[in-house]
Amino acid sequence: MSYAATHDQHDDHHGAPKNFFQRWCMSTNHKDIGTLYLIFALTMFFIGGSFAMVIRAELFKPGLQLVQPYFFNEMTTMHALVMIFGAIMPAFVGLGNWMIPMMVGAPDMALPRMNNLSFWILPFAFALMLSTLFLPGGGPSGGWTMYPPLSLQSDSLAYVVFAIHLMGISSIMGAINIIATILNMRAPGMDLLKMPVFVWSWLITAFLLIAVMPVLAGAVTMLLTDKYFGTSFFNPGGGGDPVLYQHVFWFFGHPEVYIMILPAFGIISEIIPTFARKPIFGYKAMVFAIASIAFLSFIVWAHHMFAVGLPLGADIFFMYATMLIAVPTGVKVFNWVSTMWGGSLTFETPMLFAIAFVILFTIGGFSGLMLALVPADFQYQDTYFVVAHFHYVLVTGALFAIIGATYYWIPKWTGNMYSEFWGKVHFWNSVVWVNVLFFPQHFLGLAGMPRRIPDYNVAFANFNMISSIGGFLFGASQLIFLGVLIHCAFFSKKKAADRVWEGARGLEWTLPSPAPHHTFDVPPVIHDEELAHGNVHA
Amino acid sequence: MAAASLALASFGGVAHADPHPWQLNMEPGVSTWSHVPYDLNNISLAVCVVIGILVFGAMFVAMFRFRKSRGAVAEKWSHNTMLEVVWTTVPVIILVALAYLSTGGLTSWADTTGSQMTVKVTGFQWKWRYDYVSYMGKSIDKVGFMSKLDQQSDETRQLGSGMDPYAVKVGNENTYLLNVDKPLVVPVDTKIRFVITGGDVIHSWWVPALGWKLDAIPGIINAAWTNIKTPGTYRGQCAELCGQDHGFMPIVVVAKSKADFAKWLSEQEAESKKAPPPPAPFDAAAQSAAQGG
16 A cells, blocks of 8 residues: 555545544543643643632631541542643643654644543542542541551542552553654754754653653552551561651652653743744753753662651761752753843733743752752751742743743644734732742741641741632632633734744744644654754854 | 841840730740741842842833833843843752751750750640650659640630630739640759650640740650750640641640759649549559550
8 A cells, every 4th residue: 555545545634523522531532632731731720729728718827717637638539630740741742742752843642542541540530539528537638748657548549559650551542652752753954953942841841751650650559458458568567667658658749849840941941932032042951850860869869858867878978969960950940041141122912921830940940959959958858848849840940831831832723823912811810829829838937837747837827828818819819810811812802923933943933824634644744943942053 | 147147036025935916026035046047037038038138129120121112122132141040059058058057956945865855745636745754863753644725725726605805814814815824844954855645646845935846746755855944834735737726735834943843843743642643533554555656
């Protein structure tokens, strides 16, 4: 069968299927699956956010007003699980699904049917996990880290473990698909070192996922057999060791942190050059920095465990390795600033989120450096200082990048421009309230407030109230985001140009807006000057 | 750096051992070692503030100077080897300095030798147990007790109690959720070794004024030390999620002069000789597991 004949046979597939079930549930199209991932992530973002509202409402003032401590613990645990595995990770996979084939000139993902499966596992995994809230005994309440022996006291352990297995399978399949697409499906002339930084960041992230999701699966499976099958991996009464779990968990957990931030680095490296109208500064250094951060992520896990009582030598090793991460991360921040320097800047909503990312993520990086210093960490560990730190890197870091990416690419997805006015209203509300929400938590931690407590001494009352007010308003601001998205997708009258942004470079902008159901059936010809980072050989 | 750290020290306000409203910074603490995390905190914060001002300053200058609306035309360059070498090496030098300071402080923390007193701390859901093991080279017999949230806090903290957390006071000090029925009593100017373990799940023993926290883990005995300089009452909380009442198992350390402590200890010893030993308040299996490591 000749190529031409194959191509003709598929001609009738070139529009999207009309049948709703066929189009969305049976889809093998990377754009539709990307949309599904993004809608799923947005839904989970609001569910996880509503848990956060319960937490902040209970912490609004001292004394217990709304919920029992056990339910409070369920909320903190579920908030983390839903946000990490349900919102941030699927959102990045959705962005990767949509954009990677279009950025490397591929017609679709390499393994389209597996792509469908890796998405459709997720709703079932989360239905399983969220259902525990309605079961006798309640949901998981031992923290998202599920440290034994506490997590073994939970009645819902089996549900959560199976849900995590499903998410892990989904993530691994997604990662394999992304690696296969990037390594095999690039258009001729799209050399590895000509790929957009976003594609590079996802390639490296996908390898991290494949390396560590099985480790998490192993750790939670040991929890399961400890609880139900009489093993003693983590039970000292049977010769086990609770600390072993923490080592295994954080060997997954630290790379996981970078799984949630490396694609964000990629996104920011796309947005800033576009609105600075200037090629990204130090393209190769950016790629190399991502790779070094990924490597270092495997040898820093015990910095989550400085208060566990590790041997002195281990504390020192993990402290030094952790501090090293500041170097490639610093290079990235300096490169973003240098990209802006000497550019011709405009400040559309994606650029505003990108600039806020650079500043606020760096603040999260600063507190990360402080946390790396072991004696200081003896004080910071398990306090609100840590809560502030990881929310700065995950909310104003990962989440702001995802929101920025959505504003950046939604005209390409829908063919319509979003409302710039309401986008900016959303931005300014988010950036103000997120700081009111999280900045005072640094002070609470330094003053000695432990994390994961439903009630506190009156000395912590002022900053908790400020933080809660920030939390409610930050949460409410995200409804503006929802409104902007719905307006853009269904009601906006303003059509997007193909290039959308004046300074946009890269293959995805050579396609029509909205991007047709099938793109790059014929591989595009790569012109170096069309790429986002200019002439990389200079 | 010293000047910056001094400036930041005043940022924290006057010295209070306990958390106070609007507290912005860590306290220097009351032990011979507790200034280490405090100094590191201030120095690293100062370093971050300086770097932040430079980086964010450059960003804001770029945002005003290179606006398209002001007619800025984009330049084409995307490399500068000299700059890239500088901003890779300068952070390394700063990190080496911070690592040097931290390593020294950490090494002194890890050295529990030469202690004059040993106290065993055991975490339970949701209270602490303190057993006095030895003092000044002599072993102590049967001085040990449970220490749990005081009754007033416990009644106030119930959901829908209608009681006011602001009314929970000892003297002028609000002690809501930070007071216990029976505090740990220790002498000042004595190197005290704590051996810390857990009876059921993992807890973490933390008194901010002493400068560290250490996990109380079933099957493992951790060791740390302190040497308190000033008599006083120092309050802390469990710092590792340990179940529903994790937020309600505070720690209170009362540091007395050596003479007062000796008097207190002999009273306790006399009391334990009089009364028959109380039955173990926790199951023996958990204890043997806790001591097995």
